[in-house]
Amino acid sequence: MRDLIALLKGNLWLFVPAAALFGVTFLWLRFLSRMRVNAEEQLIRLYRTDLDAYIERLRGNRRLRLVFRKSTLLLYLLDGYMAQGDEENARKAVERLDAMRLSPQERVEFYQKRLSFFAQVQNAAEANKSYTLLESYLTRMKAEGTEKYAEMLAEAKNILRIYIDRDVKLIGPLMQKAAGTKNPVLRGVTQYRVAKLAYFKGDMETVEKYLRRAQGNVAGTYYEAVVEAAIADKAVLESK
Secondary structure, eight states, X not given: OHHHHHHHHHTGGGHHHHHHHHHHHHHHHHHHHHHHHHHHHHHHHHHHHOHHHHHHHHHHOTTHHHHSOHHHHHHHHHHHHHHHTOHHHHHHHHHHHHTSOOOHHHHHHHHXXXXXXXXXXXXXXXXXXXXXXXXXXXXXXXXXXXXXXXHHHHHHHHHIIIIISOOGGGHHHHHHHHHHOOSHHHHHHHHHXXXXXXXXXXXXXXXXXXXXXXXXXXXXXXXXXXXXXXXXXXXXXGTO
């Protein structure tokens, strides 16, 4: 033990560069973390206000590649393409993400976005495949039974019933869900879905009522423009 202490005392100079390296690494990681938070805030703001600028920022800003994984940036781009209705580029992004190694969190997020995209473009086969991928992955991770992921699967199933099956029997349960939802954005999205199913049913009075209700709840989000477009032209509900 004395020999070890003596050895350490005689070689304390070796710890100086190691400590310096640790300090530099710590500061660099904190810097990257702060950059990531700032970048996320800017992207969220652009997504809500200027989709073209949002997509351009993701495509052309090299600094974003320092703080985000390539797959994360592609997931952000997929959001933008879907919001723009750019089916070609969204499909290409999905194909690239299908072939990528994703983190567990990214994979769950991707399967949800994949389902939403193919449901929106009325590709029943790929939408159902996305649900199967999500369900199978959560089962492998032994997460399907937890409340959070059970709700996620229920939401995914509802998307299929609304956008693919056009199941008007879901109108009543969605009305109840909207009435009991405290989060205004989630309430507005649910109200929009009621309006969409009512449109498929031919109940234009309910369509108008629920679009108006949704309008105030989704202010400042991607859905705001969608709801306003649907109020002006109910045919928007056919595909959005």
